[in-house]
Amino acid sequence: MNIVKKMLLHKFTIIFALIALCIGGYYGWEEYTKPPLEAKYKFHTLELGDVTQSVSANGTLNPLVLVTVGTQVSGKVIKLYVDFNDRVEQGQILAELDPALLDAQAAQSAASVQSAEASLELAIANEKRSRELFSKEYISKQELDVSVQELKAARAALNLALAQSQKDRTNQGYTIVRSPVSGVVVDRQIDVGQTVAASLSAPVLFKIAQDLRQMQIDSNFAEADIGRIKVGQKVTFAVDAFPNNAFVGVVKQVRLNATTVSNVVTYDVVVTVENPDEILIPGMTAYVNVILAEKKNVLIVPNAALRYKPTMPPSKDAKPTTPKKEKKERGSATLFVFENGVPKPIKVSVGISDNRMSEIITDELKAGDKIIVEENKYSTATSATGGGSHPPMRPF
Incomplete structure (x- = not known):
């Protein structure tokens, strides 16, 4: 009887040992295969570049003098x-x-x-x-x-x-x-x-048409943009007939006579265009960009990085509170760098933007530094639920 008990005890000991070994192996494998914390974020390397701020509208090419x-x-x-x-x-x-x-x-x-x-x-x-x-x-x-x-x-x-x-x-x-x-x-x-x-x-x-080598574009700009358009500003435009060509012009006149259609107020901006080869034809639709400001060789970042806010999973003991709105200074923003395992905020001044990239002014960052642009979706989801960092399995 004692022999039977010893055999059963020995058998259960081996089973428990195997179970413990499997559990330890699983957690060890999970810890070994878990990606580093940096994998939770998508980064962008800062670089020097050019940025151009402009406003856009459509217009029609017309002869400068039509008799x-x-x-x-x-x-x-x-x-x-x-x-x-x-x-x-x-x-x-x-x-x-x-x-x-x-x-x-x-x-x-x-x-x-x-x-x-x-x-x-x-x-x-x-x-x-x-x-x-x-x-x-x-x-x-x-x-x-x-x-x-x-x-x-x-x-x-x-x-x-x-x-x-x-x-x-x-x-x-x-x-x-x-x-x-x-x-x-x-x-x-x-x-x-x-x-x-x-x-x-x-x-x-x-x-x-008196001279097709000199033409003009009659373009309609919204009232929200007309205050920033001045005579003499540089203009770039494109036409459908020559999609690979970039044409330039100059703002000649900002006409004060407003046009209202469906409660939308627009103003006619006249742009003079050089057409030495006479490839531009009256009546063509021009997609006009009036250049408001240009910066060369400045530190630029994607606009997505300026909008990024880190997601921090709430602790179990924390009581739900209404988040306070931070007062944001005009012309400033916060970027985040990865430091000591957590995102570190850095306040910067924002210059001009082309709606994709923006100029930043700061002494804490330089070209070559990496900033956080966004978080990987699966990492955010799993960290919020307390799970691992592996992507969710696809259901069949």
């Missing part, structure tokens, strides 16, 4: 001398209207001038004769005054006929449409055979 060519007379288009994209010189003939009606009117006016000249000659002769008769007292003073008045009226009628004739000849010349400037025809709104009517307003025949 609208119309006509002061009505008529049918009988000839066209230019077409879209043609280069023209100042004074060059663009189109010709049918002059038949205006020629007839000019001829009628010329005939009226001849009639007025004949009437004037007769009035001069009558006035001269009346003076001779009055000197011999053959007619009264009243008859002489009538002759003088008829002479003046004849001269006025001649002047009126000459003015009408000049007007008709001028209108006759308007049937030849000429270019007022040198440039490129960007729009043609007439065809041969079409009748243009210049009754209340001059119809538009052509649109001529």
Whole structure:
């Protein structure tokens, strides 16, 4: 019986020893394979770089000077001398209207001038004769005054006929449409055979861009950004037609006339653009960035690092309290470095930002230092529950 007890005791001792050995081996393996505390965080190495602060908007490319060519007379288009994209010189003939009606009117006016000249000659002769008769007292003073008045009226009628004739000849010349400037025809709104009517307003025949090597962008900026935009600031922009090209310009004008659409207030900012190769075309959409400030070779950090706050698991004995909001100084932020196994806060001054990277000013950090950007998700989750640092197993 004692032998049986001894055998059972020996058997249980071996079982307990094996269990203890397994438990100790598991915890030893877990401690051995547990990643270091640094693995809980994602780091960023500080470096020197360039940062540019800008505001963005969309705009439309337009010629710097766009001349609208119309006509002061009505008529049918009988000839066209230019077409879209043609280069023209100042004074060059663009189109010709049918002059038949205006020629007839000019001829009628010329005939009226001849009639007025004949009437004037007769009035001069009558006035001269009346003076001779009055000197011999053959007619009264009243008859002489009538002759003088008829002479003046004849001269006025001649002047009126000459003015009408000049007007008709001028209108006759308007049937030849000429270019007022040198440039490129960007729009043609007439065809041969079409009748243009210049009754209340001059119809538009052509649109001529004076010089496509000089262009401008009419862009709309929100009222929140307009206060920081000044004349003379540098502008960079891109267009869909040339996605790999970077274009530059200069702010020429900030127009004070606001536009309100759906309660959104915008202001027109005019940007001048050099286009020596004439690859930019009127009407293109430009994605404009007005550069507000630039810094070269400064210490920069990702904006995510400025937003990072370490998560500390609460102790079991701690009572829940409402967190107090810390007063944050304007232009300052807190970065965290890993030191002695815990995140250490370092207060820095924040300069300009490009919405991705920001300039920082501090004497405690330098290029090459590592700062905490964020915590690994699985590490945060397991530390909060008191578990190990291993990633959670994927459920099947």
